[in-house]
Every structure is written in C-alpha cells, then in structure tokens.
Amino acid sequence: MDQTEKQSDKKERAKERREKRRQEISLLRSIPYSGNQKWWSAETVAVVTGANRGIGFQITHQLALQGITVILTSREVAVGEESAKVLQEGGLDVAFHQLDIVDDESINSFCAWVKEKYGGIDILINNAGFSLNIGSENSVEAAEKVINTNYYGTKKMIKAAIPLMRPSAQGARIVTVSSRLGRLNGKRNRIYDDDLRKQLEDVDNLSEELIDATMTKFLEQVKDGTWTSGGWPQSNTDYSLSKLAINAFTRVLAKEFSSRPEGEKIFINCYCPGMVKTAMTGWAGQVTPEEGADTAIWLSLLPDQAISGKFFAERREIHF
Ligand code: NDP
Secondary structure, eight states, X not given: OOHHHHHHHHHHHHHXXXXXXXXXXXXXXXXXXXXXXXXXXXXXXXXESSOSSHHHHHHHHHHHHTTOEEEEEESSHHHHHHHHHHHHXXXXXXXXXXXXXXXXXXXXXXXXXXXXXXXXXXXXXEOOOOOOOOTTOOOOTTHHHHHIIIIIIHHHHHHHHGGGBOOOTTOEEEEEEOOGGGOTBOSSSBOOOHHHHHHHHOTTTOOHHHHHHHHHHHHHHHHHTOGGGTTOOSXXXXXXXXXXXXXXXXXXXXXXXXXXXXXXXXXXEEEEOOSBOSGGGTTOSSBOHHHHHHHHHHHXXXXXXXXXXXXXXXXXXXXX
C-alpha cells in the first residue's frame, strides 16, 4: 500500500468509527431516563444562550422534553420569541428572555429577571458563539469579535451566573459548547510554541491571567500583522483560539469550584458537538443539530455528576 492508499484507508476507517458511534448514540438517545436517575423536575431551571437556532435551539428543545423549565435566550427579541413560541406551542415549558453575552447591561438585566422570577439557575448551557471562517478560509480580520464573544462573552456570562447557581444535593451544572479545533494537542491544529502549550496544559498552575494574556498577545499580533509567524493554530485560527481559551477557563473554574462544600457544588464541563449542519458551518458536516445537542443534554443530566473540568465529544471524554 503506498502513502496515498494508506491515508485514504485511514480516512475510511475513521469515517466508519464515526458512523458506528453515531449509531450507538442514536440508540443511547432512545433509552429514557429511569425514575431513580431523574434528579430534576419541572422546578429545575435551565438557561441556554444563543438558543434561537442551531444547536442551542435543539438543546432547549431536548431539555424541555425532559420536563425541565428552560429559558431560551437570544440577542434578538423577535427571533427569540418566535423560536420559543414553536416550543411553547408543542406544550413545552419554555420561557424567553433577551440575552446578548457581550453586553454587560443585557447580562445584568437577564440575571436580575431570572433571580426575581425563578430564584436561581440549576443548569447553564453556554452555546452562543460564532466563527467567520468557512472551510479552509482563515481570515482573522474579525478576530477581536470572535474572541470577544466565544471567550470573553462566555466567561462574563458564567461569572454573572455563578451567584445564581442554586445549591442542591446533585450540584448545579455548567456546560459549554466548544470545539475540537480548540484542542491544545490537535494533530493539525495546535499551538506551536511548546512553552506556551505546556503552560496552558499544566492544569495545576493554569490561571485566568495566563489565558487572557494569551488572547491579548494573539490580538496584538493580529493588529501589527505578525500573527502568521506567531505559532498559532493553522486553521480557523481566531475561532480555534477562542475555544481553546474557553476550554482552559473551564478547567480553571472546575479547580476553583472543587473546594465548594457538598450541597453547593457546581460542575463545569465542555464538549465538541462535531461538525454540525447549522448556519455557522454553511450547513456542511455530518451531524444534525439534534445529534449535536446530545452531549450537552447528557452532561447536564448526569445522575451522579462528580465529573468536572473535562472535555467531551459524543458522550466520551477527550483530551484538551
Ligand atoms: P448558529 O450560527 O446556528 O448559532 C449560533 C447562535 O449563537 C445564534 O443563536 C447566535 O445568535 C448566537 N450568538 C452569537 N453571538 C451571540 C451573542 N453575543 N449573544 C448571544 N447569542 C449570540 O451556530 P451553531 O448552532 O452551529 O453554534 C452553536 C455553538 O456550537 C457555537 O458556540 C459554536 O461555536 C459551537 N460549535 C458548532 C459547531 C458546528 O459544526 N456547527 C462545531 C463546534 C462547535 P444570532 O442568531 O442572533 O446570530
């Protein structure tokens, strides 16, 4: 077998593995949660960001189908209300509120409303995000916007929600929709500066300051035009870095949360939904939005959730 044949054989086997896992997940999704697994009720409150379409809408739908009260949020009021109406008309307990994760005022008024109306949050799903790179195109023109939403906006939303996360025996849950593109040790898409990568890998010493400093350094290089030789990921560079940053922040918070006493635990994890057919990918990919939502639901509802600070794909742990 020559090199090209070997490569195409490898690709074929990877495709077969993916298809097999899709079938397994589809089977797992058809198994209902049993009574003793169900720690939640109609009083359980979940918040989903960027839920007017795509994966976020499906996460909202599937959580509501489990009998949870779900707050569908969207930065645009009219589209958000319209999306919520579709689910409400299906008899589901879905409320709507405006929320733009890059806007402090919007976050504050959302949090005040949740506190007043529901008293707190049990599950927070950070789904809002975007990429401006399609396929192999890798412009970082809008790097600031992408990083500001996917990393700083998500971080801001999590920080604002922490005081609202309700104490409970099973623990509150935070799940972030991230991407394998943000892996530190991706085969094709990694940080090439070994020292920086090791620092970002070192979970015991990882800090929010280091993550912020990494983003600042990248954005400065974008501004002065030196980013191409900066050792950053080679494809979807700004998007990959934004997801790398939010993954790292997940680990920082998990460490911080681990010292919380029993009854006040918050479990935080992130996952990659695969390449999902949504507006963000120009409807390319193999995964439907319903399937892309699956690991978020699974992580949010885990019956014995002692898992925190981990990265998942298709209900399995993967490396950061
Ligand atoms: P969509 O483009 O369909 O949905 C993105 C959602 O995020 C929209 O509702 C959008 O709102 C919202 N959003 C963007 N910026 C903000 C903001 N500042 N405040 C609130 N909401 C905002 O894409 P997907 O469903 O595919 O993406 C959802 C998540 O999944 C993203 O975080 C994405 O990075 C992640 N992901 C997607 C993959 C894929 O293959 N599709 C792969 C890996 C990760 P609006 O409608 O107003 O623009």
